Amino acid sequence: MPGLQTIINHCDSIMIDRRRVMGVQFTRSEIAKTSETPTRNPWRFTLGLSAQLDYNSNRDLLEAIDHLDRRLPQQISFSTVTGASPGLSYVFKYLAGSLTQTQQNLLQVASFTGNQLSLTGLPAIGGFSSNTVLFQSGDLIQINGYPYPFTVVGPAKVDDVNIFPGPVVRGNSDTVTFTVHRPNFITGSVVGLGVNIGNNCLFNMFCQNMPIYKLVPGGSNALIEWQSSFQLYEYTDVNPSDLQYYYYQTQ
Amino acid sequence: MSNLSTTITNYLSTSTAIRDAEFVRITIFQPPRPDGTTVAETTYSFSNSYKPETVTDTSGISSSAVATFTPLGGLLTISGHQRDLSATAYDTQITLVGIDQTQISRVLEVGQNSDGSFHSGLKGSQIQIWRGFYDTEYQLLDSPQLRYTGIITSYHISEDRNSDIDTFVLALQASSFKTVLENRFAGRHTNGQSWNTYNGQTVLPDYNTNGIPTNANYDSAMDSVSAIYDVTFNFGLPVTS
Numbered sequence: 248m249p250g251l252q253t254i255i256n257h258c259d260s261i262m263i264d265r266r267r268v269m270g271v272q273f274t275r276s277e278i279a280k281t282s283e284t285p286t287r288n289p290w291r292f293t294l295g296l297s298a299q300l301d302y303n304s305n306r307d308l309l310e311a312i313d314h315l316d317r318r319l320p321q322q323i324s325f326s327t328v329t330g331a332s333p334g335l336s337y338v339f340k341y342l343a344g345s346l347t348q349t350q351q352n353l354l355q356v357a358s359f360t361g362n363q364l365s366l367t368g369l370p371a372i373g374g375f376s377s378n379t380v381l382f383q384s385g386d387l388i389q390i391n392g393y394p395y396p397f398t399v400v401g402p403a404k405v406d407d408v409n410i411f412p413g414p415v416v417r418g419n420s421d422t423v424t425f426t427v428h429r430p431n432f433i434t435g436s437v438v439g440l441g442v443n444i445g446n447n448c449l450f451n452m453f454c455q456n457m458p459i460y461k462l463v464p465g466g467s468n469a470l471i472e473w474q475s476s477f478q479l480y481e482y483t484d485v486n487p488s489d490l491q492y493y494y495y496q497t498q
Numbered sequence: 499m500s501n502l503s504t505t506i507t508n509y510l511s512t513s514t515a516i517r518d519a520e521f522v523r524i525t526i527f528q529p530p531r532p533d534g535t536t537v538a539e540t541t542y543s544f545s546n547s548y549k550p551e552t553v554t555d556t557s558g559i560s561s562s563a564v565a566t567f568t569p570l571g572g573l574l575t576i577s578g579h580q581r582d583l584s585a586t587a588y589d590t591q592i593t594l595v596g597i598d599q600t601q602i603s604r605v606l607e608v609g610q611n612s613d614g615s616f617h618s619g620l621k622g623s624q625i626q627i628w629r630g631f632y633d634t635e636y637q638l639l640d641s642p643q644l645r646y647t648g649i650i651t652s653y654h655i656s657e658d659r660n661s662d663i664d665t666f667v668l669a670l671q672a673s674s675f676k677t678v679l680e681n682r683f684a685g686r687h688t689n690g691q692s693w694n695t696y697n698g699q700t701v702l703p704d705y706n707t708n709g710i711p712t713n714a715n716y717d718s719a720m721d722s723v724s725a726i727y728d729v730t731f732n733f734g735l736p737v738t739s
Contacts, residue, residue: 281515285632287548361635404635430636432548432569 249308251321251452254294254477256332264291288429289481290450298472302462305471312457320453320482322394326446341445342383343414351444356390357422358438359431363403364388365424366442375417382415382425387448390433391441394449395483397427432483452479517632519547521567521642522592526623529608529616543567551638589677590646594668605653605668620650625672648672690720
């Protein structure tokens with residue numbers, strides 16, 4: 248079904264904004280001090296779409312866009328599995344690449360406290376060594392049932408101040424713990440749930456400015472020209488039961 | 499927080515970043531039912547943090563020891579706070595959006611519920627604001643510190659409509675207790691009963707046979723007032739015979 252996924256599949260550019268809510272001050276000795284509000288740090292995509300879609304073939308897209316308006320979110324992804332254009336698979340590709348899809352399917356959340364995520368169900372030592380890289384910094388992880396992707400920053404926190412970006416290795420334990428880019432804001436229990444990795448991750452986005460469109464005629468058809476870019480904003484204030492309602496729109 | 503000063507020093511010297519969130523609790527005191535039975539107070543606890551936080555109130559000031567603060571996406575802003583060593587009266591304002599329509603009546607004035615009971619509006623309810631700090635794991639450090647206690651004195655709902663973009667915000671104006679106390683109405687009732695009540699006891703005149711009060715503590719200044727009570731009397735006109 249057309250919708251925001253169609254816009255992503257055809258867009259010319261994607262601008263990604265993951266900045267936090269933060270203030271910066273400089274002391275008299277010119278040391279920068281920051282103050283951060285611990286938010287859910289939503290994903291924000293700005294999609295540029297030129298006048299390339301024709302009107303006759305995309306009447307259903309326009310209806311979907313008008314229905315979504317600035318009020319309803321839709322789940323999108325960058326994987327062909329969930330309907331994305333094959334050309335987009337590189338955007339959030341699984342960088343480490345060591346886990347096969349079968350192995351990824353066996354991973355489960357052991358705990359998720361703050362920004363420290365622990366996974367269990369790891370491949371046994373043997374095929375994997377303790378130094379096998381499971382995740383590279385920048386890999387995406389999304390917990391099944393909760394379409395909110397988290398990026399891997401690096402290994403588990405080492406002290407109160409420093410978090411070091413870098414690869415996350417298998418280790419010798421039954422679980423691996425690492426730091427993700429934002430804290431766990433999911434109110435339900437996530438222990439035991441599976442995960443999606445890389446471009447299989449789902450995003451729950453709505454368009455906060457949903458642009459209006461103009462038809463540029465040519466013969467018995469027209470090109471759709473959008474008034475502005477599409478500013479997608481992650482919709483994180485949703486209960487799982489509500490998500491089922493929104494999810495049907497992507498099927 | 500026994501090591502508060504140490505913590506602050508550590509932050510100043512070793513950290514260049516802090517993470518903090520505001521925690522707000524509004525306690526609405528409900529009027530009794532028509533049959534006189536009391537109704538429990540209603541408490542709303544919310545924050546601008548990213549997740550629910552259950553906080554034990556160590557200050558001992560609030561009415562409930564433990565509360566879970568909902569991460570209200572609708573909490574927009576909290577205005578600045580003034581902190582003085584001496585008791586200082588100042589106002590603050592919190593701004594909310596996205597109030598559920600089933601809860602709007604809680605915002606408005608006193609009204610009657612479907613079961614016959616009454617509810618208070620937000621005006622007059624108690625408001626407390628804490629500030630909590632987070633570590634690099636986004637875990638709450640210690641208990642949030644109480645920084646404001648006051649009463650909601652007014653609210654206003656504003657609409658900003660610009661073409662097809664229509665936004666509503668609810669702004670709550672809160673005054674500290676000191677401001678509320680300063681707003682008392684000074685003055686005295688102009689009747690004899692009020693002027694002759696001392697420490698909850700009525701001071702009797704003990705009139706003598708000539709109608710003169712003999713009790714030295716009795717104040718007769720209002721005695722003439724009762725004589726003209728409920729009498730049509732045209733003050734200010736010249737006396738004509």
